[in-house]
Amino acid sequence: xxxxxxxxxxxxxxxxxxxxxxxxxxxxxxxxxxxxxxxxxxxxxxxxxxxxxxxxxxxxxxxxxxxxxxxxxxxxxxxxxxxxxxxxxxxxxxxxxxxxxxxxxxxxxxxxxxxxxxxxxxxxxxxxxxxxxxxxxxxxxxxxxxxxxxxxxxxxxxxxxxxxxxxxxxxxxxxxxxxxxxxxxxxxxxxxxxxxxxxxxxxxxxxxxxxxxxxxxxxxxxxxxxxxxxxxxxxxxxxxxxxxxxxxxxxxxxxxxxxxxxxx
Numbered sequence: 001x002x003x004x005x006x007x008x009x010x011x012x013x014x015x016x017x018x019x020x021x022x023x024x025x026x027x028x029x030x031x032x033x034x035x036x037x038x039x040x041x042x043x044x045x046x047x048x049x050x051x052x053x054x055x056x057x058x059x060x061x062x063x064x065x066x067x068x069x070x071x072x073x074x075x076x077x078x079x080x081x082x083x084x085x086x087x088x089x090x091x092x093x094x095x096x097x098x099x100x101x102x103x104x105x106x107x108x109x110x111x112x113x114x115x116x117x118x119x120x121x122x123x124x125x126x127x128x129x130x131x132x133x134x135x136x137x138x139x140x141x142x143x144x145x146x147x148x149x150x151x152x153x154x155x156x157x158x159x160x161x162x163x164x165x166x167x168x169x170x171x172x173x174x175x176x177x178x179x180x181x182x183x184x185x186x187x188x189x190x191x192x193x194x195x196x197x198x199x200x201x202x203x204x205x206x207x208x209x210x211x212x213x214x215x216x217x218x219x220x221x222x223x224x225x226x227x228x229x230x231x232x233x234x235x236x237x238x239x240x241x242x243x244x245x246x247x248x249x250x251x252x253x254x255x256x257x258x259x260x261x262x263x264x
Contacts, residue, residue: 057239064237068225069244076221077248079139079214080207083146088200091151095158102162102188112159119152128214142219146207153206157199158192165191198260205256212245 010018097103097112127149131141170187178186215223222241229237 053235056235059236060239060243061234061236062240064240065244068237069222069241072215072220072222072225073244073248075139076211076215076223077208079142079146079219079221080204080211083143083211084150084200084204084207086143086147087150087154087203090147091154091158094151095155095162096184098155098159099162101165101167102184112155116152116156116159119148119150120156121152122149124149124210124214125217128217128219132218137218137220137224139220142211142214142221145214145219146211149210150203150207154199154203158196161192161195161199162188201256201260205252208252209249212249 094112094115097105097108098116100109103109103112124145128141128145131144131148135141135144165188169191170183173183173187211221211223212226213223215221215225216227218224222245226238226241226245229235229241
């Protein structure tokens, strides 16, 4: 009579591999804690400091909105919108070059990939610091920052949408002798346009958030007002600015979600 077989969820090799992964993760976590150099006294005192900060923020200085917040809030929306529009103008050709089924030139594919990776690999605040040094503080630096940072996001997703499009309509147009522009507009674009506009709206929503932050390094928008209030310890104004940023982000999220449902 054969021995009963015992069911095991993982093989010995899989258990060993899981153990090694967990061990490496634990070592990295311990190493990270040592690198961060957490001071226990500051950590235990944090709740009291947060409570004191909220006390300083109340009551909120609502009167400051008209003279110090409204203009820079509108400027923030302008930076996000203009930066997104500029992004679309650059990301569309870059995304086309990145799609190997549309652009069959390996050198252009490589160049497009390099542009997309370069845009995404540098943090938004780093781009902002760079363009503030080039153009000086203000909305121009902020708009260019948003545009350059967004190219990698929009271009990559647009290129992937092109690569995933059905080849049937495209091959039919090519067999009929249609020129390249007609093949793209009649074969590719109808398939990817919903995804493209969804990507554009999603990126605008992200840019509204990022436009609120880049002002901390001088790139225009409400972030500059926030930086000034923080430096002067006007906590009641800080509370007002943070509330305005939160409200704008929520409204932008609701707006984008509503429009995307209609498009997609």
